[in-house]
Amino acid sequence: MPKSLFQKVWDAHAVRALANGQTQLLIGTHLIHEVTSPQAFGMMRDLGLKVLMPHRTFATVDHIVPTDQFAEPYRDPLAQAMMDELRKNCAQFGITFFDRATGKQGIVHIVGPEQGITQPGTTIACGDSHTSTHGAFGAIAFGIGTSQVRDVLATQTMALGQLKVRRIEVNGKLPPGVYAKDVILHIIRQLGVNGGTGYAYEYAGSTFDGFTMEERMTVCNMSIEGGARVGYVNPDETTFAYLKGRPYSPKGTAWDAAVANWKSFASDPGAKYDDVVKINAAAIAPSVTWGINPGQGITINENVPSPETATSADDKTGIIEALAYMKLTPGAPIKGTKINVAFLGSCTNGRTSDFQEVAKFLKGRRVAPGVKAIAVPGSQIVALQCEKLGLDQIFRDAGFEWREAGCSMCLAMNPDKLVGDQLCASSSNRNFKGRQGSTTGRTLLMSPVMVAAAAVTGAVADAREVFGVGQN
Amino acid sequence: MSLAKISSLTGRGVFVPGNDIDTDRIIPARFMKCVTFDGLGEFLFYDVRKNADGTDKPHPLNDPRFEGATVLLSGANFGCGSSREHAPQAIQKHGFKAVVAEGFAEIFYGNCVTLGIPCFEASREAIAKIAAALEKNPQTELILDVAKQEIRFAGQTVQAAVRPSARDALVNGRWDAIGELLEGLPTVKTTAAKLPYLAA
Ligand code: SF4
Numbered sequence: 001m002p003k004s005l006f007q008k009v010w011d012a013h014a015v016r017a018l019a020n021g022q023t024q025l026l027i028g029t030h031l032i033h034e035v036t037s038p039q040a041f042g043m044m045r046d047l048g049l050k051v052l053m054p055h056r057t058f059a060t061v062d063h064i065v066p067t068d069q070f071a072e073p074y075r076d077p078l079a080q081a082m083m084d085e086l087r088k089n090c091a092q093f094g095i096t097f098f099d100r101a102t103g104k105q106g107i108v109h110i111v112g113p114e115q116g117i118t119q120p121g122t123t124i125a126c127g128d129s130h131t132s133t134h135g136a137f138g139a140i141a142f143g144i145g146t147s148q149v150r151d152v153l154a155t156q157t158m159a160l161g162q163l164k165v166r167r168i169e170v171n172g173k174l175p176p177g178v179y180a181k182d183v184i185l186h187i188i189r190q191l192g193v194n195g196g197t198g199y200a201y202e203y204a205g206s207t208f209d210g211f212t213m214e215e216r217m218t219v220c221n222m223s224i225e226g227g228a229r230v231g232y233v234n235p236d237e238t239t240f241a242y243l244k245g246r247p248y249s250p251k252g253t254a255w256d257a258a259v260a261n262w263k264s265f266a267s268d269p270g271a272k273y274d275d276v277v278k279i280n281a282a283a284i285a286p287s288v289t290w291g292i293n294p295g296q297g298i299t300i301n302e303n304v305p306s307p308e309t310a311t312s313a314d315d316k317t318g319i320i321e322a323l324a325y326m327k328l329t330p331g332a333p334i335k336g337t338k339i340n341v342a343f344l345g346s347c348t349n350g351r352t353s354d355f356q357e358v359a360k361f362l363k364g365r366r367v368a369p370g371v372k373a374i375a376v377p378g379s380q381i382v383a384l385q386c387e388k389l390g391l392d393q394i395f396r397d398a399g400f401e402w403r404e405a406g407c408s409m410c411l412a413m414n415p416d417k418l419v420g421d422q423l424c425a426s427s428s429n430r431n432f433k434g435r436q437g438s439t440t441g442r443t444l445l446m447s448p449v450m451v452a453a454a455a456v457t458g459a460v461a462d463a464r465e466v467f468g469v470g471q472n
Numbered sequence: 473m474s475l476a477k478i479s480s481l482t483g484r485g486v487f488v489p490g491n492d493i494d495t496d497r498i499i500p501a502r503f504m505k506c507v508t509f510d511g512l513g514e515f516l517f518y519d520v521r522k523n524a525d526g527t528d529k530p531h532p533l534n535d536p537r538f539e540g541a542t543v544l545l546s547g548a549n550f551g552c553g554s555s556r557e558h559a560p561q562a563i564q565k566h567g568f569k570a571v572v573a574e575g576f577a578e579i580f581y582g583n584c585v586t587l588g589i590p591c592f593e594a595s596r597e598a599i600a601k602i603a604a605a606l607e608k609n610p611q612t613e614l615i616l617d618v619a620k621q622e623i624r625f626a627g628q629t630v631q632a633a634v635r636p637s638a639r640d641a642l643v644n645g646r647w648d649a650i651g652e653l654l655e656g657l658p659t660v661k662t663t664a665a666k667l668p669y670l671a672a
Contacts, residue, residue, distance in 0.1 A: 012666070012667060013663065013667070014663070015656050015659050015660050015663045016656050016659050018649075018652055019646070019652065020637070024652075024653055024656045024659075024660075026660060026663050026664060026667075026670075028664075028667065028669060028670050038506075038507035038508060039506075039507075039508055039509045039557075039561075042507075042508040042509065042510065047650070049650075052657075052660075053664075053670075056670065064505075078505045078506075079505075081507055082505070082507055085507040119669060121669075122669055145557060146557050147557060147586055147648075147649075147650075150650065151649060151650055151653055154650060154653070154654065155650070155653040155654055155656070155657060155660060156660060156664070157653050157656065157660055158649075158653070159649045159652070159653065257668070258668065258669075261668055413505070
């Protein structure tokens, strides 16, 4: 019987049925970071447990690292304590730690792929909701809670119920100035922030076939924002080309065997899905969120909704609450809304290709007066690649601050925070109340090029007009 | 690893009145920047228990008569709000071994059971009776019987429900999935051996 990739990976990793009907699922790769792992290690010590497969566990530090200070001790003693704890745990349990001194540190969802740790046909878990990013490689990747981090450390498995699979097919060529970020914002707007509950999302169609790995990662990253537990793209030649030669990729004769094995996990033609959604790429436009969840998005030339346009009572309550928090005028164009901060980075859009694309347009331009603009590479390797290409200079010349690698203002657990009710054009993935470090701070999610357009004009703008995208 | 079979426990109690006590009230979010759950106990109910300068506000947990209580009693919909494990952890680390309330939020209930904290659902009248006995004599010993779903104290007995799946898990020492997962270890190894990326 033809099967989907999800079903094949699940079957290959199912250890046994548990008493409560869930499955004990083998997790081949465990990624950990400083925020959700220390308590789990504490539980391991309390219970006298060992890490079952330390060689399949990889650590990095991302959330709390300052991006303007490399040297330790950090100004925030709690941040330093979390750093020290992770170092200690990795040393004690024999876990590879991509510490800053290795030059390989970065956001966990950027480091995994970069090192070739993220591979097709595997299961991955991490105590972080955006673990879905790794699905871009045809892996099934779960974000998990602290007790489950412990479960995976101790047993390399976790208890889990089956998921349904929804295939989301996007076909055709994206119009100029429309990016992967716009594709996922479009999908979430269409299916809703809870639309994916109980589902794994399989992204497919000619648009995804033509996407780079970076673009696939941007989409898979935000699967969780659409309520899906995991999201993935079937592995293909683009996937294999990306992985070839990476530090943890198979080498020599093992490479060919691995590719053959990876190919066997791709969804079979004729596989059955619980749901299929089809989207025309030509209908997707540059998008920006106006509200307090990632589903509250519009295209750049639309107006901010007003409560009267609500489709249901719940929708109406949601719009009223969001407008009150965002301090936006109902029915007014989003275009022209003044911004205070521009943030480029995060596990959604903090890769070399993102900075490259922005730099193309930013060259020779200046950030508008009064706008604070920061560019934060997702990893030390991204930073180095950008610096080799001279991109850091383009950003600096334009008036951006060029920072050290980390999560930074995506969730502001480090010193990078909005102040008061500042409005931020952000390439990150969450626009929840207070997400960027101020209880009244406001976030507008958009593609990196749209963030750059907002930065140089000082207001939400159509990057196609500002930069003449698509007009030769 | 074998988990304790929690079929009954004995201890003194403290009553924290109020409905809809949420996870933020139980442990304010700013205390989540931490490396262990261990220290969380002292921040339990912090903002309702302490003034800005760190001095005590009047609160049952600050009342010396109830020091050393291991049973927390409260009102309806206890533990609503976020799914974070920090809330039941703070309760446990403060020294509580069981919670008795009129009702519990779903996720909080599950998180408690995973930590081996039995949650008893009792009527408002039953909880008032226990609270009255504690007020009269803070040393009153409470016997919480998970298997029989009752609480015995000062010569009285009240009904206190424990949900069937939780009851089974607690009484049989299966309240934490880790036990069952560890039992599967031999099969984990054979499953892993069949996967090329794990076989090496
Ligand atoms: S960049 Fe943001 S979303 Fe991604 S892991 Fe860091 S905090 Fe989470």
